[in-house]
Amino acid sequence: MTANEDQEMELEALLSIYEGDECFKEINSVSFQFRIGDIDDTKAFLLDITWPETYPDTAPQISLDAFFNKRISGETKHLILSKLKEQVEANLGTAMMYTLFEWAKENQEALMENHKPVVIAVATSGDGGTSTSKKKEKKEQLTKSQKRKIVNKTDNKGELPRGWNWIDVIKHLSRTGGKDDE
Known part of the structure; x- marks a missing residue:
């Protein structure tokens, strides 16, 4: 089988497995997002995976750069990516998306055990109060x-x-x- 036939078969399998699952999202025929954990969970993260032309013979591109992951520290992202790359290398040459997603789900606690949510910048003003980096819009004063x-x-x-x-x-x-x- 050619790489494109393998990709088509895997895509069909993924769509049937994750039909109706809000954690899985097909961006296009070679790019997917999968959320590990609940939306409200501070230890949840979103995997962005893109298939190169020669996938599954070459490794997919895995990214944690989505806005959803803004509260995850760089160290934790690096750990998750390195562990996922180990799984990719173990499954190279086979359809591995389902395996990666399920492995990440099962190992979410271990991957996020050292996770401390990143705090969005809050500056302290001189009068002891706190102000965020965004300025509040002033409403027009009416007579x-x-x-x-x-x-x-x-x-x-x-x-x-x-x-x-x-x-x-x-x-x-x-x-x-x-x-x-x-």
Whole structure:
């Protein structure tokens, strides 16, 4: 069999095995994502796997660079990748995706035992309070009369009536002029 036939057969098998499984996602015919653990779990991680043209005779490309993995330290990512590469080398030449996914699921605790969630940057300001690196958007301050006008325009549900922002066509044309005024 050629590499493409092996890939087609493995893809078909993966789609039938993981049909309806929210952990598995096919990005395209040679690229997949598989989440190990629950979404809420701090020890969960997402594997990005891409097949080269000669897969399964050559190793797939495995990545942990997904945004989902932002809270995992670089050391833990390196450990996971090195252990997965050992599994890849042991299964080289055969369809190995299912084996990799199941191995990662079974060994999640061992892979993540030294995991300490990475804290997103929080800076302390001079007054003792904390502020995040993102600036909060300031809401526009409205005067009492502006607020009153908004309330008067809305109905009892707080919604604006249909057509509140429509342009009065006659008034608009009288100000701008029509085609005949040229």
